[in-house]
Amino acid sequence: MPANVHYTLAPYCGRCISRDAFRRGSWCGCGSVFYCCSECLTRHSPVHRPMCRPFSPKEVWGIKIIQNWNDPPRIGHPADYFRHELCRVDPGRSTTHPIFERGELCPLTQRIGIPLRIYCTSVMRESSTAGPNEIAVKLRVDPSNGLAPARWRLTDHPGECIVIREDRKPLTMELLETIYSFVVHFMDYPIDDVEQESWAQWDGLLNPSVWHFFARKYYQKQSEESGRNAFHYFSPLLCT
């Protein structure tokens, strides 16, 4: 085990989540992820490679969400708007990414057991609008009423945002896309007419069990039906 290993990651395989191969497996050279066998290491490469670098407790992998339009046909695959982003945390130092101190928790994602923290310069500093970001606004939705807070929603133009996992595990594009699709799935319910009542119907569905069910189906659809390679190597079981 390398000295710089990421102890907060459970010692199971980063691809197949096998827990019983700890003795015969090996750590990736970066020391941040463990694999049960060389096949898992190789096959997980499309997901892990963009984030493969020596683990540092002062760095957290997040996703930058670049501007996207409030118009589903123009959004296409949400992952088209995702970029890997390394956020540095060094309390008290100027190099600390503002997301750690001023980012906001996404309450809806807390309900499904994967709390995300989001940061947007224009929203947190209440500066001028920067451009549309429908994906970020939806991630920031409040489960109590199905709406993002007014400061996010009124402009609808937060511009570029950064998202990390509150538990500081690496956030993959595949996981973020699945969470966003989960939110959209429920937002498709007719909430405009009788907002509160309709929202209440699915408010009760925001829990880890429903999320896991959705994530498994989404994973199968992306990897088997759509043949998306990265999803073939992404296990929803790793979303916990």
Ligand SMILES: [Zn+2]
């Ligand atoms: Zn494995």
Ligand SMILES: [Zn+2]
């Ligand atoms: Zn690595």
